[in-house]
Amino acid sequence: MGTDVLVLNGGSSSGKSGIVRCLQAVLADPWLAIGVDTLVDALPPSMQATDAGIGFGADGSVNIGPMFRKVETAWMQGVAATARAGAHVIVDDVFLGGAASQQRWRSALDGLQVLWVGVRCDSAVAAGREIARGNRARGMAASQATVVHQGVVYDVEVDTTNSEALDCALTIAVRLGGPVRS
Amino acid sequence: MGTDVLVLNGGSSSGKSGIVRCLQAVLADPWLAIGVDTLVDALPPSMQATDAGIGFGADGSVNIGPMFRKVETAWMQGVAATARAGAHVIVDDVFLGGAASQQRWRSALDGLQVLWVGVRCDSAVAAGREIARGNRARGMAASQATVVHQGVVYDVEVDTTNSEALDCALTIAVRLGGPVRS
Amino acid sequence: MGTDVLVLNGGSSSGKSGIVRCLQAVLADPWLAIGVDTLVDALPPSMQATDAGIGFGADGSVNIGPMFRKVETAWMQGVAATARAGAHVIVDDVFLGGAASQQRWRSALDGLQVLWVGVRCDSAVAAGREIARGNRARGMAASQATVVHQGVVYDVEVDTTNSEALDCALTIAVRLGGPVRS
Amino acid sequence: MGTDVLVLNGGSSSGKSGIVRCLQAVLADPWLAIGVDTLVDALPPSMQATDAGIGFGADGSVNIGPMFRKVETAWMQGVAATARAGAHVIVDDVFLGGAASQQRWRSALDGLQVLWVGVRCDSAVAAGREIARGNRARGMAASQATVVHQGVVYDVEVDTTNSEALDCALTIAVRLGGPVRS
Numbered sequence: 001m002g003t004d005v006l007v008l009n010g011g012s013s014s015g016k017s018g019i020v021r022c023l024q025a026v027l028a029d030p031w032l033a034i035g036v037d038t039l040v041d042a043l044p045p046s047m048q049a050t051d052a053g054i055g056f057g058a059d060g061s062v063n064i065g066p067m068f069r070k071v072e073t074a075w076m077q078g079v080a081a082t083a084r085a086g087a088h089v090i091v092d093d094v095f096l097g098g099a100a101s102q103q104r105w106r107s108a109l110d111g112l113q114v115l116w117v118g119v120r121c122d123s124a125v126a127a128g129r130e131i132a133r134g135n136r137a138r139g140m141a142a143s144q145a146t147v148v149h150q151g152v153v154y155d156v157e158v159d160t161t162n163s164e165a166l167d168c169a170l171t172i173a174v175r176l177g178g179p180v181r182s
Numbered sequence: 183m184g185t186d187v188l189v190l191n192g193g194s195s196s197g198k199s200g201i202v203r204c205l206q207a208v209l210a211d212p213w214l215a216i217g218v219d220t221l222v223d224a225l226p227p228s229m230q231a232t233d234a235g236i237g238f239g240a241d242g243s244v245n246i247g248p249m250f251r252k253v254e255t256a257w258m259q260g261v262a263a264t265a266r267a268g269a270h271v272i273v274d275d276v277f278l279g280g281a282a283s284q285q286r287w288r289s290a291l292d293g294l295q296v297l298w299v300g301v302r303c304d305s306a307v308a309a310g311r312e313i314a315r316g317n318r319a320r321g322m323a324a325s326q327a328t329v330v331h332q333g334v335v336y337d338v339e340v341d342t343t344n345s346e347a348l349d350c351a352l353t354i355a356v357r358l359g360g361p362v363r364s
Numbered sequence: 365m366g367t368d369v370l371v372l373n374g375g376s377s378s379g380k381s382g383i384v385r386c387l388q389a390v391l392a393d394p395w396l397a398i399g400v401d402t403l404v405d406a407l408p409p410s411m412q413a414t415d416a417g418i419g420f421g422a423d424g425s426v427n428i429g430p431m432f433r434k435v436e437t438a439w440m441q442g443v444a445a446t447a448r449a450g451a452h453v454i455v456d457d458v459f460l461g462g463a464a465s466q467q468r469w470r471s472a473l474d475g476l477q478v479l480w481v482g483v484r485c486d487s488a489v490a491a492g493r494e495i496a497r498g499n500r501a502r503g504m505a506a507s508q509a510t511v512v513h514q515g516v517v518y519d520v521e522v523d524t525t526n527s528e529a530l531d532c533a534l535t536i537a538v539r540l541g542g543p544v545r546s
Numbered sequence: 547m548g549t550d551v552l553v554l555n556g557g558s559s560s561g562k563s564g565i566v567r568c569l570q571a572v573l574a575d576p577w578l579a580i581g582v583d584t585l586v587d588a589l590p591p592s593m594q595a596t597d598a599g600i601g602f603g604a605d606g607s608v609n610i611g612p613m614f615r616k617v618e619t620a621w622m623q624g625v626a627a628t629a630r631a632g633a634h635v636i637v638d639d640v641f642l643g644g645a646a647s648q649q650r651w652r653s654a655l656d657g658l659q660v661l662w663v664g665v666r667c668d669s670a671v672a673a674g675r676e677i678a679r680g681n682r683a684r685g686m687a688a689s690q691a692t693v694v695h696q697g698v699v700y701d702v703e704v705d706t707t708n709s710e711a712l713d714c715a716l717t718i719a720v721r722l723g724g725p726v727r728s
Contacts (some may be wrong), residue, residue: 018678024226025677030235031251032257042214044206045500053212067212074269075214081263087256112234128712131571132564136409166674200496207495227682237421310530314382318591348492379567388590394599394613396588396621408570417576431576438633439578445627451620 002151004083006031006090007105009152011144012060013130015168015182016092019119022169023090024174028179032082033093039075043068052139060139061094076108083112095146099151117172118149118157125161185358186265186294188213188272188288191334192301193326194242197342197350198274201301203274204351210361214264221257223233225250241252242321244278258290265294276326281333299354300339303338307343367540368447368476370395370454371469373516374483375508376424377494379524379532380456383483386533392543396446399456403439407432424503426460434513440472447476458508463515481536482513482521489525549722550629550658552577552636553651555698556665557690558606559676561706561714562638565665568715569636575727578628581638585621589614606685608642622654629658640690645697663718664695664703671707 006023010016020033040054047053054065083089095101102116121129126141156175158168173180188205192198202215214247222236230236234249265271277283303311308323338357340350355362370387375381384397404418411417416431447453459465466480485493490505520539522532537544552569556562566579586600593599610614629635641647648662667675672687702721704714719726 018675021227021680022674022678025228027226030226030229030253032221033226034224036218038224039214042216042220044209044212044215045203045498046207047212048500048614058193071212071214071269074264077250077267078260078264078269082256082260085259087253087257087260099677125710128568128710129564134409134567136412164671164674165678200493203498204492204496227680230682307528308385310528311382314386314529316385316591318594346489346492347496383584385591389592391590394590394617396617397590398588402584402588403578406580406584408573408576408579409567411576412570435576435578435633438628438631441631442624442626442628442633444624446620446624447644449620449623451624483686 002113002178003115004088005079005114006117006172006176007109007114008090008092008117008119009095009102009148010121011094011126011141011146011148013126013133013135013141014119014121015129015165016119018165019158019160019168019172020090020092021046022086022166023172026166026169026173026180027176028181031088031090033090033092034079036072036094039072056137058137060137060141060143062140064096071166073104073108073130076105080108080110080112083109095152096144096150096169098148101148102152105158115156115172115176116152116154118152118154119168120149120157120159120161121145121158122161184295184360186270186299187261187291187296188299188354188358189291190272190274190299190301191260191277191284191294191306191330192303193276193323193328193330195308195315195317195323196303196327197311198301200347201340201342201350201354202272202274204348205354206347208351208362209270209273209358209364211270213270213272215272215274216261216264218254218276219274221254225253238319240319242319242323242325244322246278255286255290258287260321262290262292262294265291277330277334278326280330283330284334297338297354297358298334298336298337300334302331302339302341302343302351303327304343312327366380366477366542367479367481368452369443369473369478370481370536370540371473371478372454372456372481372483373459373466373512375458375505375510375512376486377497377505378485378509379493379529380483380484381533382529383524383536384454384456384521386530387536390530390533390537390544391452391540392415392545393452394455395452397454398443398446400436400458401456405435406439407435420501423499424501424505424507426504428460437468437472440469444472444474444476447473459512462494462506462512465512466516474543479520479536479540480516480518482516482518483532484513484521484523484525485509486523486525548659548724549661550634550676551625551655552663552718552722553655553660554636554638554663554665555641555648555694556667557640557672557687557692557694559672559679559687560665560667560691561675561679561711562665564711565706565714566636566638568712569718570717572712572715573634573722574727574728575634577634577636579636579638580625580628582618583638584639585618602683604683606683606687606689608686610642617704619650619654622651625658626654626658629655641694641698642690644694647694648698661702661718661722662698662700662708664698664700665714666695666703666705666707667691668705668707668717
């Protein structure tokens with residue numbers, strides 16, 4: 001039986017987005033790419049900078065409020081329903097709560113076949129890539145590099161420190177077992 | 183009983199996005215903004231330019247293939263599930279199929295309280311705004327201005343030809359009846 | 365003898381960018397669009413948020429430091445040299461210093477034929493359009509609407525409060541007197 | 547005597563932009579980042595897709611027309627004037643004409659101290675990164691990887707195949723000899 005949902009977890013600047021785009025390119029079936037950034041962009045601008053919503057500190061810290069949590073739970077149900085209705089979905093998230101974040105996704109994705117993917121990157125390398133991306137707020141990459149993986153259980157792990165996004169995507173695609181584009 | 187989902191329908195360059203952002207600013211509760219553009223961005227790049235997916239012609243025409251239709255149906259289920267789980271959602275769509283498009287949303291949103299909003303704009307004015315946005319492909323605004331409203335039934339209609347986005351949003355907010363930010 | 369440089373001055377959310385894109389579409393010759401936003405984007409990220417560089421307050425205020433002023437002066441010389449070398453240039457700026465800002469451009473563009481264009485917009489309308497654009501920082505439109513025009517002398521003025529960007533562009537094109545695309 | 551202009555040359559997806567942002571971060575003085583992409587964005591949309599302007603093929607090919615060449619020459623004069631007026635400038639270009647492209651920059655930058663930097667990347671790796679960036683048109687990275695360096699003379703060369711952008715930037719900064727941020 002095939003996989004319905006791919007969940008990629010990794011810190012900021014670990015290279016998740018590049019891997020997702022490579023997965024979309026190499027997998028023969030169409031996979032939808034949905035990330036927590038999609039959710040943040042869908043929020044009212046006012047909620048993107050309040051204690052109730054989600055706040056991004058100048059030091060790279062991220063603060064999650066109760067209103068964001070409530071909306072995020074509803075959004076997870078939406079992702080699950082999209083997959084249950086037959087669309088293949090790649091989720092790209094940052095498990096700020098580690099194992100607790102994974103548990104929330106497990107509940108939402110109940111009954112679906114999920115492949116859990118850990119995207120690691122050496123903290124110093126991720127911090128350098130954060131500078132190369134031109135982020136004004138720095139520190140997010142370093143502060144998230146390890147903590148997002150604490151207690152999380154994966155089916156497959158990739159590390160972008162010394163591997164290209166395309167190679168990581170091919171590793172994941174092999175584990176997925178489905179048809180790949182030539 | 184309150185409204186769960188706001189569906190805004192209008193042609194390209196009719197001013198839907200501006201109205202959505204004003205609605206998010208004036209409504210006291212947090213509303214998620216989800217549009218068909220979100221779906222297109224989530225597709226594999228290859229599906230954004232094929233007969234099976236969705237194609238955008240140099241003349242502003244849009245061609246919908248069977249694979250896009252299948253994924254879109256699943257995505258609509260996801261939007262509905264997000265609303266059923268308690269999040270307020272504003273959907274921003276272009277009913278290329280007119281009444282048939284509305285019927286597809288009606289099925290997906292079954293059981294939810296929906297407010298249907300028509301966003302009109304004079305064809306020539308929308309065509310001018312298309313130029314002001316710098317779109318290289320022209321003609322989409324003019325070709326969609328009328329056809330997307332054929333046979334569609336609305337609870338409230340606004341016209342951006344001579345009204346600002348914020349005024350249109352206030353008209354919709356009044357019809358919605360909920361609390362508005364001061 | 366033809367015009368070498370078009371300088372458009374107006375406050376934030378007054379609609380300058382839309383007019384520039386329409387001008388590029390209606391004018392038969394190719395005109396380069398260069399704005400102060402181009403300069404800000406070219407700065408090191410660190411200079412975009414310091415007292416020495418340029419700072420954007422949460423209330424919409426803009427603070428210009430000595431280092432930004434120095435770089436801006438050099439950039440103006442570059443714009444002038446581009447025009448002297450034969451390229452038609454449309455400059456899109458916000459004269460935070462009013463007449464003093466115009467004088468700085470006059471010095472830089474010495475010897476070139478310049479058409480000075482004022483882009484006005486009612487303060488309340490511009491503030492509404494700022495919300496429609498989704499800016500998180502509000503107040504910039506209102507605080508700049510009048511002050512940027514103080515003491516500035518124009519060859520032609522347009523007002524986007526009740527006129528579309530394309531109509532404003534045509535007004536400017538007529539004043540320019542050159543060939544227009546059919 | 548210090549360097550006035552840094553010129554980085556490399557093919558598409560070779561990693562120039564990341565290196566430029568790291569240079570801006572590590573160099574103590576403010577350096578303006580100006581690239582050929584800035585010029586393309588400044589063109590009228592119509593010129594971005596014609597034989598007279600600049601055309602981008604579905605196979606990744608780039609076609610330069612006479613009108614683009616004329617505007618580009620004027621733009622180079624503008625970059626030179628900006629540097630002569632005292633601003634430090636990092637130019638990021640793709641020498642489609644190899645040595646001939648360098649000669650055009652040499653003429654424009656006459657009298658200025660220039661540091662020429664070659665940014666190389668293995669063709670297959672650059673092609674993979676093109677996929678990771680989600681470009682719909684593929685082939686540009688592979689077709690440009692070697693040809694842009696033909697006959698070009700550099701002061702320093704970096705290779706992003708196995709080096710991070712930040713490390714490449716530090717190599718360039720050392721060669722530049724100026725103060726570096728701690």
